[in-house]
Amino acid sequence: MQFTKISxxxxxxxxxxxxxxxxxxxxxxxTVWSIDGANQVGPSDTFSAEFDAMDNGINVEYRVLQxxxxxxxxxxxxxxxxxxxIVSLDNxxxxxxxxRGAFLDITDMAAQSDIINPEAYFEGPLNSVSWDGRLYGxxxxxxxxxxxxxxxxxxxxxxxxxxxxxxxxxxxxxKLAKPAEGVYGATLSARGNEEGTFQFLPVIQMSGGGYxxxxxxxxxxxxxxxxxxxxxxxxxxxxxxxGQWDSTGTFNSGNAAMAISGPWEIDRMVEDADFxxxxxxxxxxxxGDERSSALGGFNLGIMSTTKHPEEAFKxxxxxxxxxxxxxxxxxxxxxxxxxxxPASGIEKKDAALAVFQEQLKYAQPRGxxxxxxxxxxxxxxxxxxxxxxxxxxxxxxSQAQATIDTIIKK
Amino acid sequence: xxxxxxxxxxxxxxxxxxxxxxxxFLLALAGxxxxxxVLMSFQQVDMFTLGVLFRPFVGFDNYxxxxxQPEFWMVTRNTLVFVFGSMTGQFVLGFALALFxxxxxxxxxxxxxxxxxxxxxxxxxxxAIWSWILAGDFGVLNVILKSLGIIQNNVFWKSDPNFxxxxxxxxxxxxxxxxNMLLLSVGLAAIPRDLYEAAELxxxxxxxxxxTITLPMMRSTIGAVLSLGLIxxxxxxxxxxxxxxxxxxxxxxxxxxWSWQLSxxxxxxxxxxxxxxxxxxxxxxxxxxxVRSTRHEVRG
Amino acid sequence: MTRTYTPWxxxxxxxxLAAVYLFPLYWMYVTSLKTGSEIFANPPTFWPREPNPDIYxxxxxxxxxxxxxxxxxxxAGGITAITVILGTGCAYVLARYRNVWIDxxxxxxxxxxxxxxxVMVTPLFVGFNQIGLLNYPRTAVVLxxxxxxxxxxxxxxxxxxxxxxRELEEAALVDGxxxxxxxxxxxxxxxxxxxxxxxxxxxxxxxxxxxxxKSIIQSPSLQPASVGLSGFLGPNSTDWSSIMAYSAIYVTPxxxxxxILQRRIVSGxxxxxxx
Numbered sequence: 002m003q004f005t006k007i008s009x010x011x012x013x014x015x016x017x018x019x020x021x022x023x024x025x026x027x028x029x030x031x032t033v034w035s036i037d038g039a040n041q042v043g044p045s046d047t048f049s050a051e052f053d054a055m056d057n058g059i060n061v062e063y064r065v066l067q068x069x070x071x072x073x074x075x076x077x078x079x080x081x082x083x084x085x086x087i088v089s090l091d092n093x094x095x096x097x098x099x100x101r102g103a104f105l106d107i108t109d110m111a112a113q114s115d116i117i118n119p120e121a122y123f124e125g126p127l128n129s130v131s132w133d134g135r136l137y138g139x140x141x142x143x144x145x146x147x148x149x150x151x152x153x154x155x156x157x158x159x160x161x162x163x164x165x166x167x168x169x170x171x172x173x174x175x176k177l178a179k180p181a182e183g184v185y186g187a188t189l190s191a192r193g194n195e196e197g198t199f200q201f202l203p204v205i206q207m208s209g210g211g212y213x214x215x216x217x218x219x220x221x222x223x224x225x226x227x228x229x230x231x232x233x234x235x236x237x238x239x240x241x242x243x244g245q246w247d248s249t250g251t252f253n254s255g256n257a258a259m260a261i262s263g264p265w266e267i268d269r270m271v272e273d274a275d276f277x278x279x280x281x282x283x284x285x286x287x288x289g290d291e292r293s294s295a296l297g298g299f300n301l302g303i304m305s306t307t308k309h310p311e312e313a314f315k316x317x318x319x320x321x322x323x324x325x326x327x328x329x330x331x332x333x334x335x336x337x338x339x340x341x342x343p344a345s346g347i348e349k350k351d352a353a354l355a356v357f358q359e360q361l362k363y364a365q366p367r368g369x370x371x372x373x374x375x376x377x378x379x380x381x382x383x384x385x386x387x388x389x390x391x392x393x394x395x396x397x398x399s400q401a402q403a404t405i406d407t408i409i410k411k
Numbered sequence: 412x413x414x415x416x417x418x419x420x421x422x423x424x425x426x427x428x429x430x431x432x433x434x435x436f437l438l439a440l441a442g443x444x445x446x447x448x449v450l451m452s453f454q455q456v457d458m459f460t461l462g463v464l465f466r467p468f469v470g471f472d473n474y475x476x477x478x479x480q481p482e483f484w485m486v487t488r489n490t491l492v493f494v495f496g497s498m499t500g501q502f503v504l505g506f507a508l509a510l511f512x513x514x515x516x517x518x519x520x521x522x523x524x525x526x527x528x529x530x531x532x533x534x535x536x537x538x539a540i541w542s543w544i545l546a547g548d549f550g551v552l553n554v555i556l557k558s559l560g561i562i563q564n565n566v567f568w569k570s571d572p573n574f575x576x577x578x579x580x581x582x583x584x585x586x587x588x589x590x591n592m593l594l595l596s597v598g599l600a601a602i603p604r605d606l607y608e609a610a611e612l613x614x615x616x617x618x619x620x621x622x623t624i625t626l627p628m629m630r631s632t633i634g635a636v637l638s639l640g641l642i643x644x645x646x647x648x649x650x651x652x653x654x655x656x657x658x659x660x661x662x663x664x665x666x667x668x669w670s671w672q673l674s675x676x677x678x679x680x681x682x683x684x685x686x687x688x689x690x691x692x693x694x695x696x697x698x699x700x701x702v703r704s705t706r707h708e709v710r711g
Numbered sequence: 712m713t714r715t716y717t718p719w720x721x722x723x724x725x726x727x728l729a730a731v732y733l734f735p736l737y738w739m740y741v742t743s744l745k746t747g748s749e750i751f752a753n754p755p756t757f758w759p760r761e762p763n764p765d766i767y768x769x770x771x772x773x774x775x776x777x778x779x780x781x782x783x784x785x786x787a788g789g790i791t792a793i794t795v796i797l798g799t800g801c802a803y804v805l806a807r808y809r810n811v812w813i814d815x816x817x818x819x820x821x822x823x824x825x826x827x828x829x830v831m832v833t834p835l836f837v838g839f840n841q842i843g844l845l846n847y848p849r850t851a852v853v854l855x856x857x858x859x860x861x862x863x864x865x866x867x868x869x870x871x872x873x874x875x876x877r878e879l880e881e882a883a884l885v886d887g888x889x890x891x892x893x894x895x896x897x898x899x900x901x902x903x904x905x906x907x908x909x910x911x912x913x914x915x916x917x918x919x920x921x922x923x924x925k926s927i928i929q930s931p932s933l934q935p936a937s938v939g940l941s942g943f944l945g946p947n948s949t950d951w952s953s954i955m956a957y958s959a960i961y962v963t964p965x966x967x968x969x970x971i972l973q974r975r976i977v978s979g980x981x982x983x984x985x986x
Binding site: 074251 | 746747748749750751752753754833836837840845925926929930931941942943949950951
Binding site: 425426428429430432433434436437438439440441442443444445447448461462508511512514515516517518519520521522524525526527528530531532533534535536537539540541543544548549550551554585588593594597601631632635638639642645646648649667670671674675680683684687690691694695698699 | 718719721722724725726728729732733735736738739742750751752753754755757793797798800801803804805807808816818819820821822823824825826827828829830831833834835837838840854855857858859861862863865866867870874890891894912915916918919921922937940941951954955958961962965966969970973974976
């Protein structure tokens with residue numbers, strides 16, 4: 002026992018020595034934080050390594066963080082003076098920092114730049130990096146949601162086209178559900194976190210509302226419709242706790258005929274689904290009514306505490322200059338309209354991507370609002386309260402509205 | 412100076428040194444964060460002031476705001492249900508198993524060892540496993556219950572507001588069983604055999620022996636198990652994000668998770684600290700019970 | 712009591728109970744062997760249709776698990792060392808006397824561990840940053856987590872010291888030993904088994920340390936296995952069979968050690984060691 006104790010302490014001391022790496026004095030070092038590279042190679046880690054390898058007097062130190070943790074780690078580091086130079090955040094989290102000036106205002110630098118051109122970006126991603134008319138970052142990549150449907154099941158039920166309206170969505174789902182065989186009509190995610198808001202907010206938006214005005218007639222109708230489908234076993238009750246990835250997993254295994262989710266599902270679906278499938282736009286309330294969809298994806302920004310703003314901007318420019326590699330190498334959709342997406346040669350994948358690219362035109366950001374996370378909790382809590390029958394849709398949305406009002410008025 | 416050294420080597424000084432070192436360590440690494448949280452609950456906090464101690468003072472505003480949150484009473488109720496349900500389950504099952512394995516049969520201690528497995532399992536892993544077991548459609552618990560004829564239709568453990576808190580309780584009982592059984596086994600083993608033999612000669616039946624010998628002799632062990640169990644249960648965190656995330660609509664949200672959610676998902680650090688201070692008061696109560704229970708200890 | 716058949720009946724009951732209890736463990740192994748879509752199959756399969764054992768070497772190599780596991784061992788070892796060194800003496804004193812100061816001491820030990828680690832990590836981070844300890848992240852984690860492990864250890868070891876007969880220590884003092892001498896030559900050896908067992912238990916639970924490590928240790932080459940596990944949870948994708956395979960690799964070695972040692976652990980705690 003005594004011996005092991007000593008060797009453990011020795012191990013500790015050794016570990017501490019290894020931890021203290023010497024800093025390079027001559028070159029400027031830019032630190033980049035992002036979630037890329039944890040499971041598979043992603044854009045930020047790849048581009049950072051490439052830039053680091055270049056002999057231009059700028060080194061890039063890359064740190065990979067978890068999705069759930071990156072905002073907290075950045076806040077903590079910012080408060081203690083250890084903030085990175087560049088950080089990549091989920092788009093609704095961006096305003097938390099940009100609204101307080103924690104991101105560097107790059108409006109003027111971008112105006113001088115040959116590479117970063119704000120006008121080339123889609124409106125949604127651009128809004129999410131803007132605050133008070135100033136530019137605080139650039140979109141890294143984007144995504145949105147649509148409806149995946151199982152063409153074999155549609156054919157077997159004699160349904161020709163995918164649903165265009167929510168009424169059709171319900172009608173088809175009820176026809177396609179086969180409770181005895183464990184097959185649901187559809188699946189989606191109404192989980193109690195950002196994912197729930199991600200899928201529910203577009204419904205509010207397409208019925209004429211927005212995050213500041215959630216209690217719309219359409220939203221109430223939609224909640225009643227989904228609640229009815231859950232009660233009748235057309236939708237699994239577990240849509241309340243499954244994330245989009247797991248919920249779509251049940252679609253892939255043939256246990257649901259339709260699934261609301263996004264382009265990140267495509268590769269797994271191509272591999273796993275042993276049936277014919279397609280994607281269609283998110284339904285609307287009436288045919289030809291206003292469309293909306295969720296805007297996902299990450300942004301890149303330079304922290305205002307950086308000691309080397311110019312060098313950091315150069316790194317940012319390099320990242321942006323590689324946007325044409327996002328899709329072919331990493332499967333992400335760029336946030337700009339001026340980047341061509343080469344065909345992958347996989348028929349279903351290319352067809353699905355075409356739909357998602359069209360859907361992106363209707364994608365609206367969540368916020369931007371510095372206290373977005375609180376607004377979001379009000380929205381997903383309301384959705385869950387209505388879908389579990391704890392409150393009527395009207396009560397739930399009124400309560401959410403009251404909470405949101407106090408947040409926005411501040 | 413020599414007197415001081417002598418005291419250190421040979422008197423109360425030695426005791427103070429031993430206790431003092433540990434307490435100083437705890438004060439620095441657990442006491443300071445506690446003070447920081449209490450302070451924060453009376454202050455206005457944002458990302459710029461996260462790293463400093465002195466911030467705008469707001470009195471009891473944070474406390475008022477927390478109580479006024481629509482979910483406050485539901486979280487309070489859930490916390491009580493969670494603590495009471497988990498501790499009852501862990502304690503009763505743990506005690507039953509400890510009594511059972513105190514019997515003399517082949518393999519008793521080997522098999523008892525297997526029950527300590529949950530002690531070794533990280534909460535993160537346990538949460539992931541149970542989230543699969545408890546899933547509504549593809550979860551194995553429903554299949555087992557159905558084949559036993561206990562339920563007819565799938566129970567959506569994680570998504571049904573009537574069951575969501577129980578889903579976490581079930582997993583937590585599993586997780587805490589090892590700890591309870593271990594401590595209670597230790598307590599049982601410390602009871603002198605001859606007490607039972609004497610009682611048996613007096614014609615006391617098993618129930619009477621349990622009631623008049625086992626329970627009184629185990630008083631301090633039970634006190635330790637319950638108070639450590641309470642602290643452990645209130646601190647339970649890993650299972651929530653893995654199972655229900657406090658949902659649906661806060662029906663399985665408890666103080667510990669809520670505090671984390673306020674601080675680290677909604678970035679409302681002051682309210683998160685406020686909830687943690689409220690929890691602290693609850694544990695204060697439990698610690699008093701534990702310390703009182705040690706009054707009756709007899710040193711062997 | 713009829714001692715001829717009852718024990719065998721009890722053994723059967725015990726085995727059945729153990730099977731029920733260990734089912735989640737079985738489920739971890741089975742799930743790791745299923746393919747991506749089979750784990751969503753309704754109804755679930757009790758044995759994978761096409762078991763895929765390749766997932767183990769794949770996960771092992773892809774996640775640099777040797778590094779993670781080594782860090783876990785180092786961190787858990789450090790936590791255990793500090794807890795044992797500081798906790799043993801504290802427990803001894805708390806067991807030796809019976810007065811109001813001891814009550815206060817015990818009370819402090821318990822109260823100081825009330826806040827969940829998730830709430831304590833921000834102030835600790837701020838404090839460690841002030842004194843520059845963030846540059847030695849594993850040391851920082853060891854210190855922080857040892858404070859969390861201490862109360863449990865103190866309460867258990869205190870019970871061990873309670874059962875060391877006081878007369879033995881007093882006899883040693885009468886024989887001319889100093890307090891320090893009596894502590895090291897009489898009391899400590901008598902309580903050795905109990906302390907050892909509590910140290911093993913502390914090590915095992917420290918092996919899963921997660922919250923401090925994930926915030927304080929930035930470099931993947933210094934992170935423990937628990938942080939490596941959470942790296943699987945992405946924004947839009949979760950590789951469940953790999954998570955289960957990783958979990959299995961993570962807990963199996965410690966389970967094995969445990970199964971080998973468990974007889975000693977249990978008997979060390981229950982039969983005589985505490986006396």
